[in-house]
Each structure stands twice: as C-alpha cells, then as structure tokens.
Amino acid sequence: MQKHHEVPKAFEALGVEAPILVALGKMGFEEPTDIQKALIPPALDGHDIIGQARTGTGKTAAFGIPTLQRIDKSGRLQALCLVPTRELAVQVTAELRRLAEFTGLRCVAIYGGQRIQQQAHQLGRKPHFVVGTPGRVQDFINRGNLDLSTVRVVILDEVDRMLDIGFRDDIRRILSEIRQEHQTIFVSATIDEEIRRLGSRFTNKPVELDVSRDEITVEEVTQQYVTAEPRDKFRALRAILEQDDPQSAIVFTNTKAAARRLAHRLHGIGVDAMEIHGDLMQRKRDRVMDRFRNKRVRVLIATDLASRGIDVRHVTHIINYDLPPDPEVYVHRIGRTARMGSRGKAVSLVTREEGKLLTEIEMLINKQIPEAGYSGYKASPPEEKREPEAAEVTSGDAVAGRLMAPAGGTTRRTLGGRFKPARRRR
Secondary structure, eight states, X not given: OOOOOOOOHHHHTTTOOHHHHHHHHHHTOOSOOHHXXXXXXXXXXXXXXXXXXXXXXXXXXXXXXXXXXXXXXTSSOOEEEEOSSHHHHHHHHHHHHHHTTTTTOOEEEEOTTSOHHHHHHHHHTOOSEEEEOHHHHHHHHHHTOOOOTTOOEEEEESHHHHHHTTOHHHHHHHHHHOOSOOXXXXXXXXXXXXXXXXXXXXXXXXXXXXXXXXXSSOTTEEEEEEEOOGGGHHHHHHHHHHHHOOSSEEEEOSSHHHHHHHHHHHHHTTOOEEEEOTTSOHHHHHHHHHHHHTTSOSEEEEOHHHHTTOOOTTOOEEEESSOOSSHHHHHHHHTTSSGGGOOEEEEEEEOGGGHHHHHHHHHHHTSOOOBOOOTTOOOOOOOXXXXXXXXXXXXXXXXXXXXXXXXXXXXXXXXXXXXXXXXXXX
C-alpha cells in the first residue's frame, strides 16, 4: 500500500501537476527555492531560458520538473541534458528518476568510463530523457545509437564548467544536430560573454533569470582560514577533524597525487576517508560517491573536476587543504556545503606566501575571512632560506631537485632527488 505524502501546495501554485507533486511530497519538498519559483513557470510555457543561480539552490528540480511534465510518455526521446562530468550525470539522473517516479517516464545517463555496450543497451530501451556528458553524447550520435530528431527540450547544466573544461566544440556540434523546433534551457552558476554568445546562437528570445545573490557566497557558510605551511597542513587538518568532528566533510586538494597521499595518511591515523579524482575507474568512483551519500564514509578527499558531481545535502564542512589558485574555484568549492538553506563551515589552510591569494578571494566575495585557532595546533615559524652544503644528503621531505654530491666531486641535479640520493656509477 502506497504511503500518503503531503502534496506541496506551493509547487501546485506554480503549475506543477499531480504525478510530480506526489513525487515532490515523497522527496520532502515543501517550498520552492528562488530558482525553482523563477524558472518553472516560463519553462512550462515553453520559453527558452538562460538562468543563473549559485550552487546548491535546487537547479536540477527547477529544470527537471517542467521538462518531465512536458514529455509525452507515449513518444520517443524528447529531452536531452548535457552536464560537464560523469558524477553530475549520475546525480542529475537520480534526481530526475525520483521526480518521475509516478509518471511512467524513463531517464538514462550516458557518460565516459563505462562500457559502451551497456549504455547502448539502455538507449535501446527507448528512454524519454537522456542525461550525458558532451563527449559521450557525441560518440553515441556518431555511432547511430542516439537519434535527436524527436528532442523537444535541450538543457545545458553548469554551462560555465563545460566551457571551462573544453566542451565548447562538442556542445556546438550537438546543438546543431537538433534542427526541429525545440526549447533550450541554459543553467549556470555564472553567466559571462561567451555563454551569452552561445545563447544568442542557440536560443530564441530567451527569458533571462538571475537569482544569484549579490553576495557570491552564501551567508549560511561560516568561513575561516588557518595559517599552515606545507609541512604543517596534515597537523592542521587533524586538529580540525578532531575538534570540529564534522558529520560529513569534503577535503579539497589541487592535484590527484595529493588526494591519494592525503587519503593514505588519514587512513594511517584511523580516519574513515576515501579519495575521488579523475584517475579512479568509474566503477570505483560510483562506489565512493554511494558510500559518501549514504554516510558510510565521513571524509571525502576530492579534486575540483571530480567534485562537480557532488550534490550531497548533508555536507557540513568544506576544508581547502590546498587553496585553489583561482578565487572563483574557491566559491564553487564552498558551495558544496550549506545546501538548500542548511548551515555549513569552510576552513582553508593558507601558507604565508598565499596571503595575496586569500586577499583576492576576500575581494571577490566582498567579505573578510577571519583566522581560526585550534587548540594544540600552531603553525611552524618560516624557514630561513640557505644554500645546501655540497655533502648534504637529501631527506625524504626535502625539496625536489636539490643539488646532490655524487662520487667524483662534481654536483648534478637528480630527477626525483626528493625521494632518493643520486646513484653512484660503478
């Protein structure tokens, strides 16, 4: 017997019909967010839309609800959504399936990292809604597995990130394939001139929506920084995890290698942590995200590209183990917490040389970030720079490329000198 769920009247007032209202009630929706209130009515009317809203405001439901409602379930493929990453493809499809639970509509995700044959089989089952990364979508078009001739709605989610990571040519080719009359919806955290040019080419008199706040970052995020030289960072992170005891934390590194090393070190002190980055096989990435979403792992070590698919509402802490070199990336990172009106905390580990970068971030968000203190932790004093002695042997923590002194009295620079002394010739 189906459990009764309260129908959210605020969504009914926007024009949302019964099957989706029942799903919204089951999902716990009560009041629409700003982007949902602004986007759903014009989308239901069939207008092209260019919408700007910050991360974590419910953009998927904003474009998913009206698109699902406009699909004829007796027809073939009618909606296509392009997203920048595999993780986001999985996340968006999962949300669409929950919204479509009582509609009889089929939603499928296609993305790189999984077997072509498996996804081709899913496309062969005639889905109504396909979510995919541009590269894999273009691949299936070329193979003849994906026919866009019946598509009535095209959505580009996180357009800014798709352009950032080099999908502009794929996007143009895919959009050019859809020659019949259709609705186009662009959704992005930022709207720049390149997105506007793309919009002017592929939309018709679009409704422009901007529900991003004047403040770039959300007020619900408590932002702090901790002074930490590179050799201090692990001690600082340990103090944060022990004293804040986050329910669910994402720790950002700037490289895949750093994510691997950090996950290994955290395991060494008994912290339940897993890494996610581009080098992981897709099956492993899916397992990691499943464990994180279901709170079976508390700390996720992530790189920026992999994080684009992380839409988990219960994240309480964002920790910048490495401060990102681009201030706008900082904004994207901390947007992973304080979702849907909840509160969150963002702590950044900042070296003394990164003071200028921290100031640039503060100027971008128009807010001063205070320094935080953790008991038992104190940053090391800055090291005095000196020339190494000729006979000095490099330790495992020394700077890569330090001059070594091999037999023969001459010095040479060794590749990988950070890890081992130069070999002597025999």
